Amino acid sequence: MNQADWKNKLALIRDGFLSGLAKTDAAGLAELETRHLGRKGDLTLLLRELKDFPIEERKVLGALGNALKEELAAKLDERKAGAGAVDLKKSQFDLTMAGYPFPKGSLHPLTLTINKMYDGFQKLGFTIAEGPLIEEDYFNFEALNFPPDHPARDMQDTFYVDLKDASGKDLLLRTHTSPVQIRTMKSLRPPLRTVSAGRVFRSEAVDASHSFAFHQLEGFCLDRNITMADLKWTLEAFMQDLFGSSAKIAFSPSFFPFVEPGAQVAVSCVFCGSGAGPEQSRRACPVCKGTGWIELLGAGVIHPNVIKACGYDPIDWSGFAFGAGIERFAMLLYGIKDMRMFYENDLRILKQL
Numbered sequence: 099m100n101q102a103d104w105k106n107k108l109a110l111i112r113d114g115f116l117s118g119l120a121k122t123d124a125a126g127l128a129e130l131e132t133r134h135l136g137r138k139g140d141l142t143l144l145l146r147e148l149k150d151f152p153i154e155e156r157k158v159l160g161a162l163g164n165a166l167k168e169e170l171a172a173k174l175d176e177r178k179a180g181a182g183a184v185d186l187k188k189s190q191f192d193l194t195m196a197g198y199p200f201p202k203g204s205l206h207p208l209t210l211t212i213n214k215m216y217d218g219f220q221k222l223g224f225t226i227a228e229g230p231l232i233e234e235d236y237f238n239f240e241a242l243n244f245p246p247d248h249p250a251r252d253m254q255d256t257f258y259v260d261l262k263d264a265s266g267k268d269l270l271l272r273t274h275t276s277p278v279q280i281r282t283m284k285s286l287r288p289p290l291r292t293v294s295a296g297r298v299f300r301s302e303a304v305d306a307s308h309s310f311a312f313h314q315l316e317g318f319c320l321d322r323n324i325t326m327a328d329l330k331w332t333l334e335a336f337m338q339d340l341f342g343s344s345a346k347i348a349f350s351p352s353f354f355p356f357v358e359p360g361a362q363v364a365v366s367c368v369f370c371g372s373g374a375g376p377e378q379s380r381r382a383c384p385v386c387k388g389t390g391w392i393e394l395l396g397a398g399v400i401h402p403n404v405i406k407a408c409g410y411d412p413i414d415w416s417g418f419a420f421g422a423g424i425e426r427f428a429m430l431l432y433g434i435k436d437m438r439m440f441y442e443n444d445l446r447i448l449k450q451l
Contacts, residue, residue, distance in 0.1 A: 099147065101155055108166060111140045115170050119177060131174055141167055207448070208313055208440055211428040212295045215315055218339045222332060224291045224317060229278035231297060233270055234263040237277035241407040242356040255301035257310075271299035275316035276356060279419060283320060283408035288415055293317040295424060309437060313424035318400065320410075320417035326359070329397055329418035333363055340427075341368050348391060357398025357419055364391040368430065392430070395422040 115134045122130050134140050145163045148156045205213070216226060229237075240246075257271040278294035295315040319328065330349065337345045345368065349361040367390050370383035386392050397420035402412035425437045434440070439447055 099150070101151070101159065104144070104147065104151075104159055105162070107144055108141075108162060111144065112166055112170070114140070116173070119173060124178075127174065127178060135167065135170060135174070141170070204448075206440075207428050207432055207434075208424060211424055211431060212313070212315070214340060214431070215295065215336075215422075215424070215427065216293065218336045219293045219317060221339065222291075222335060224293045224319075227278050227282050227292045227294045228296065229272070229275070229281055229294060231272060231299075232259055232261075233272040233277050234265075235267045235270065236263070236265070237280050238270060238272050238274075241280045241404065242276055243401050243403045243407075244355050248355060257299050257301055273300050274298050274421060275314045276419070276421065278316060279318045280404075280408060283318075283405075283410070288410070288417075289319075289321040290417075291317075291319045291321075309425075309441065311441075312437070314421055315424055316419070316421045318417055318419040320400065320405075320415055322415060324399070324416045324418055326361075326399055326418070329399070329420065332418075333395065333397065333420060337365050341365065341430075349397075352396060352398075354396055354398060356401050356404050358401045360396065360398035362393050363395040363397050363420070364393045366390060367392055394426055394430075395420050397421070 111134060115130070118130050118133075132139060136142065141163065145160070145167075148160055148163070151159060220226070238244075239248075256273055259269040259271065261269045263269055275294050275296055275298060278296075279292070282290060282292050282294075293315060294317075295313065297311055298314050299311050301310060319332070326349075330347070334345075334347050337347055344366075346366040348364045348366075350364070352360045352362040354360040367383060367386035370386060370390065383390075397418065400417040400419050405412040405415055405417070425440060428434065428440065429437060
């Protein structure tokens, strides 16, 4: 083979490659590359024939062959890049979506419990209110009948924030959702029926039934001639809506600074037949410990001092208030024995609920 024949073959390889590149789709690019640029491709075999040429001709022809190899490789890379590019504005596919089957998320058990509790009270005519997590001492304690030296403040170990309120006192992480009651009573005129749920904070040791951060639901009613009977009817209707028509409630005296009288509210055990089942079954129940009752709420008639602090005359207005730990309700609804499971974010557990 002389120099002219070698150059003719080089031109034919170029023309064949460019013609094939114009006709080949993205799936055929690999085959085209192998046929012309692979280890046994046309151009590779032609370059091997340079060993038969004199050294001076080999330098000239080798430069031409290498230049063509670089040209064809560049055109191939350009075509590959164009084939892989997608105009995201024109594409009908969302490339950020997970592949099939699509994983489905769900609401957290505590969120589901809050929604169920909200739904129950909304059926009874209550509205929903919200309040800040960082609270002033006035709303969290003072307006709720907790004076600075009141011993009841010791019942709630408080996280304080290195910020001051308007009166110069340290701000704090709210220890209960009751401040929402004060904010609502001071901003709206009665009659009022309101519930509020959210996160609260107390400096407590973390164990199976306690956490430094947990959730509460607070509700209150402020109207004329409200009595303990109205509170009992409201909570009984709520419990029966949540746990079934056989649920019963029982009041026992208790102390809370912001209500007078105050009571602990227990619901009949939903696990051992609401206290009406066989005595042996009740003794074996790990939830109510054989008593047939589960304490769930604190409640009572709003203290006159709280009504005065919100700008109303307790002779004209009266009301009731109640508070409950949402984790306790969720543990009953979903059969969970350790409240720490709500905060571990273990999907293996959450998917079973």
